Amino acid sequence: MIDKVAIITGASSGIGHATATMLAKNGITVMLAARREDRLQQLRDEIVNNGGKASYKVTDVTSYDQMKELVDKTLHHFGKVDVLINNAGIMPISYMRKLKVDDWNRMIDVNIKGVLHGIAAVLPTMQERNEGHIINISSVAGYEVYPPRVLYSATKHAVRIITEGLRKELLPEENIRTTLISPGSVDTELVDSVKDEDVLNMIREEGSLDRTISSDDIANAILYAIRQPSAVSVNDIIIRPTAQR
Numbered sequence: 001m002i003d004k005v006a007i008i009t010g011a012s013s014g015i016g017h018a019t020a021t022m023l024a025k026n027g028i029t030v031m032l033a034a035r036r037e038d039r040l041q042q043l044r045d046e047i048v049n050n051g052g053k054a055s056y057k058v059t060d061v062t063s064y065d066q067m068k069e070l071v072d073k074t075l076h077h078f079g080k081v082d083v084l085i086n087n088a089g090i091m092p093i094s095y096m097r098k099l100k101v102d103d104w105n106r107m108i109d110v111n112i113k114g115v116l117h118g119i120a121a122v123l124p125t126m127q128e129r130n131e132g133h134i135i136n137i138s139s140v141a142g143y144e145v146y147p148p149r150v151l152y153s154a155t156k157h158a159v160r161i162i163t164e165g166l167r168k169e170l171l172p173e174e175n176i177r178t179t180l181i182s183p184g185s186v187d188t189e190l191v192d193s194v195k196d197e198d199v200l201n202m203i204r205e206e207g208s209l210d211r212t213i214s215s216d217d218i219a220n221a222i223l224y225a226i227r228q229p230s231a232v233s234v235n236d237i238i239i240r241p242t243a244q245r
């Protein structure tokens with residue numbers, strides 16, 4: 001069993017939900033964060049009924065104040081934060097020429113600023129303890145760009161650069177690990193944020209929803225990074241369906 005405390009954003013569905021469940025099964029205490037309280041409550045109850053340790057806090061990652069409150073609550077309840085998993089993300093993609101500026105801003109706010117708020121909220125306590133692990137969820141879209149995923153891809157490139165830059169900046173004094181997880185197509189609710197009919201048709205035609213891996217496959221990769229000895233830093237994992245281009 002792993003004696004650690006982990007905060008997971010976006011724990012109300014998909015990859016975050018599966019990760020919380022898997023970490024808790026391995027003895028890790030989990031603090032669940034997202035906006036939908038009913039889902040967080042249900043997951044907390046499931047974990048606790050199965051013998052795990054969990055709590056939750058309704059949190060919007062676009063608010064730095066709420067992220068700080070999330071870290072404070074974790075410290076208050078569980079005494080430390082060993083791991084932060086910046087997983088919350090949205091993907092309301094559309095072709096750039098359609099000028100969906102509100103959606104661009106939302107993706108920047110959740111996918112980039114949310115990650116930065118998490119880092120800023122958790123670094124002081126990790127630096128104080130000279131120990132910690134920040135895990136950011138990017139995407140294969142963080143390595144390439146295919147319209148209509150331009151803005152989404154830009155946010156995931158930013159997450160990749162921020163993660164690697166943070167790793168270098170914290171060297172060599174701080175014993176704080178960083179891990180970037182970049183999934184390919186995973187079967188979750190993420191695609192529900194796509195509203196544009198042209199894009200939905202394109203996604204159906206390319207068949208990417210027909211070859212997906214599961215949230216558990218991503219959770220496994222996250223657990224692998226966490227369970228390494230503290231001198232071993234797993235920095236970068238790309239994990240996608242074998243049949244994905």
Ligand code: NDP
Nearest residue numbers: 010012013014015035036060061088089139186188189190
């Ligand atoms: P889901 O839509 O299932 O989960 C997204 C999670 O983010 C939800 O729990 C949602 O909770 C939360 N969230 C969204 N906005 C906010 C916000 N403002 N504040 C707090 N939480 C928020 O999708 P996935 O599980 O697939 O996505 C998880 C991560 O994985 C994302 O970063 C995504 O970009 C990335 N990813 C996913 C891939 C896939 O194919 N599914 C591929 C590559 C990367 P709530 O609405 O309750 O707040």
